[in-house]
Amino acid sequence: MDLEIQPVSELKKRVEDESQLVFGKQFTDRMFVMQYDTGQGWHSARIQPYAPFTIDPAAMVLHYSQEIFEGLKAFRRPDGNVALFRPADNVKRFNLSARRMCMPEVDEQFFLAALLKLIRLESDWVPHSEGTSLYIRPTMIATEPMLGVRPADQYLCYIILCPVGTYYKGGIAPVKIWISDHYVRASEGGTGEAKTGGNYAASLYAAREASLKGYDQVLWLDAKEKKYVEEVGSMNMFFLYDGKLVTSPLKGTVLDGITRRSVITLARELGIEIEERALTVDEVLEGAMNGRLQEAFGTGTAVVISPVGEFCYKERCVRLGDGKPGELTMKLYNSLTGIQYGRQPDPHNWVTLL
Ligand code: COI
Numbered sequence: 056m057d058l059e060i061q062p063v064s065e066l067k068k069r070v071e072d073e074s075q076l077v078f079g080k081q082f083t084d085r086m087f088v089m090q091y092d093t094g095q096g097w098h099s100a101r102i103q104p105y106a107p108f109t110i111d112p113a114a115m116v117l118h119y120s121q122e123i124f125e126g127l128k129a130f131r132r133p134d135g136n137v138a139l140f141r142p143a144d145n146v147k148r149f150n151l152s153a154r155r156m157c158m159p160e161v162d163e164q165f166f167l168a169a170l171l172k173l174i175r176l177e178s179d180w181v182p183h184s185e186g187t188s189l190y191i192r193p194t195m196i197a198t199e200p201m202l203g204v205r206p207a208d209q210y211l212c213y214i215i216l217c218p219v220g221t222y223y224k225g226g227i228a229p230v231k232i233w234i235s236d237h238y239v240r241a242s243e244g245g246t247g248e249a250k251t252g253g254n255y256a257a258s259l260y261a262a263r264e265a266s267l268k269g270y271d272q273v274l275w276l277d278a279k280e281k282k283y284v285e286e287v288g289s290m291n292m293f294f295l296y297d298g299k300l301v302t303s304p305l306k307g308t309v310l311d312g313i314t315r316r317s318v319i320t321l322a323r324e325l326g327i328e329i330e331e332r333a334l335t336v337d338e339v340l341e342g343a344m345n346g347r348l349q350e351a352f353g354t355g356t357a358v359v360i361s362p363v364g365e366f367c368y369k370e371r372c373v374r375l376g377d378g379k380p381g382e383l384t385m386k387l388y389n390s391l392t393g394i395q396y397g398r399q400p401d402p403h404n405w406v407t408l409l
Contacts, residue, residue, distance in 0.1 A: 056089075056162075058169055059101040060176070067105075069218075073184040076220040078357065083180045083189075083216040087173045090198075091159050093208040100165075102173055105215065113200035115207040121197035122252040123152040126356040127313075128188040128219075129174050129409075131181045132397030137174065139191075139407045140356075140395050143167055144313045148250065149193055151311075155249040157206035158195055166193075173214055175409055182218045186226065188395075190219045190357065222289070222357040223271060227380055227388065229364025230353075232287065233270035234336055235261045236369055240288060240308075242278035247308035258288045270367065272353075276336060277308065283333035290353030290361060291315040294334055295327075295383055297347050304331040314354040314391070320403065321390050327383065336368055343373035350381030360388040 063084050070076055082105050089100035116122050127145040130138050146167050150160040170191065174181075181189040193214045197207035223230060238261035241247025246254060261273045274292065277283040285303050286292055291312040294301045300322050303309050319329050342348025343366065351363040362380035366373050375381075380388070393399030394406065 056097060056100050056165060058172065059099075060172075061101055061103040063104045065104075069180070073182045073187050073218075073220065076182065076187060076218055078219045078222050079190065079217055081217055083177045083218070085173060085176055086216070087169050087214040089169075089212050091210040091212065097159070097161065097212070100169060102169070102176060108211065110198060111200035113202060115197040115199050115201055118202060119197075119204060120251070120253040120256070121156055121158060121207055123149065123156055123158060123195050124250055124252065125149045125152075125191075125193040126250075127191045127193075128356055128395070129178075129181050129191060130188050130395045130397070131183050134397070136397070137178050137181045137189075137409045138395070138397055139171070139174065139409075141313050141317070141405045142170060142407055144316075145193070146170070148311065148313070149195075152249040152251060153195065155246060156251055158197070159210060161195075161212060170214055171407070171409065173216070177216055178409060180216060180218050182220075184220075187218065187220050190217050192216070219357075222355075222359075223361060227360075227362065229362040229376065229378065229380060230271040231269065231365040231367070232272050232274045232363050233261075233265035233268060234274045234276065234284070234339075234366055234368040235265075236276070236281060237261075238273075238275075239278040239281070240275040240285070243307055245278075245308070248305065248310055250310065255288065262288070268367075274366070277333065282335050284336055284339060285309050287353050290355035290358045292351065292353050292363075293318065294339065294342075294348055295350040295381065296330075296334065296338065296342055298349075299328045299330050300383075301330045301332060301334050303333060312354055312356075314356055314359065317391060317405065318354050318360065318387055321387055322383075325383075325386060339366055340368060340371060340373050343375050348375065350384050351375055352381070352384045352387075360384060360391060
């Protein structure tokens with residue numbers, strides 16, 4: 056398939072002060088778009104000016120949420136060059152999500168090449184300051200106008216870009232997490248491991264409650280027994296427990312995070328044993344009290360590595376650490392971001408230079 060490059064006649068005004076960048080608010084001048092029709096496959100691939108779509112009110116995504124997305128980042132390096140972090144892994148996961156949601160897969164090589172071309176054209180938008188990056192959002196939606204419940208026959212796939220600062224306002228300051236004893240995010244056999252909008256829509260009610268109580272995020276328990284901690288929606292969770300790094304196993308309810316995978320590799324290199332096992336909410340609360348739980352942090356493309364300073368479950372709240380990120384959390388943060396921003400070698404070939 057050819058990739059058409061359309062001219063951009065009007066450039067947007069940018070946020071000049073990079074400290075004012077808000078996550079996901081400002082978008083660049085161009086976007087990638089391609090269309091799919093059953094029988095024809097993917098077609099009309101183009102990089103065009105960023106613009107709203109015209110969409111039929113009956114488009115199936117608007118009714119039945121047949122939608123998937125990805126999140127990855129491009130980083131400005133000290134020599135001015137730009138690097139993407141594990142982009143091929145995101146494209147692979149995009150296709151896994153597509154399969155789960157009965158959507159057409161993309162050609163991985165073509166999609167990755169189109170993504171790189173888009174970033175090259177928009178490379179001026181990659182911010183320069185510490186902790187900033189260009190967030191990349193590949194998305195696919197079902198556009199066929201039809202109210203029957205079945206997989207659509209028409210889709211739109213696009214990639215948009217936004218320059219971002221840190222995901223949480225406080226940067227790497229520890230966040231406060233509310234553990235939900237009532238609402239659940241995903242159950243076994245459900246869509247928890249797919250990156251699909253419905254999972255996030257399902258999380259909003261509890262997230263609003265948590266926010267009203269002064270918490271930053273919700274930590275979800277397993278749907279069956281409401282006993283085991285799983286993930287935080289926008290991040291996978293890690294617990295430094297009895298000197299080992301514990302994280303939920305991948306059994307269909309949590310996202311196979313690319314930052315999660317990277318952190319597992321980096322922690323092993325530091326000699327830390329990894330346990331992929333279900334940790335109970337009691338272990339978290341008791342562990343924070345008796346010192347067995349030394350550190351906890353979340354991982355994700357948007358959040359990078361985000362330390363947790365407090366957990367609250369029902370009426371019980373426990374604090375972790377002294378208000379600063381833990382030692383292992385910081386070590387992992389520094390080595391991950393060191394590789395991403397090109398301050399450290401990249402022994403695993405995670406980085407793709409433009
Ligand atoms: C990401 O980390 O890229 C995500 O997709 C989380 C998001 C919902 C902000």
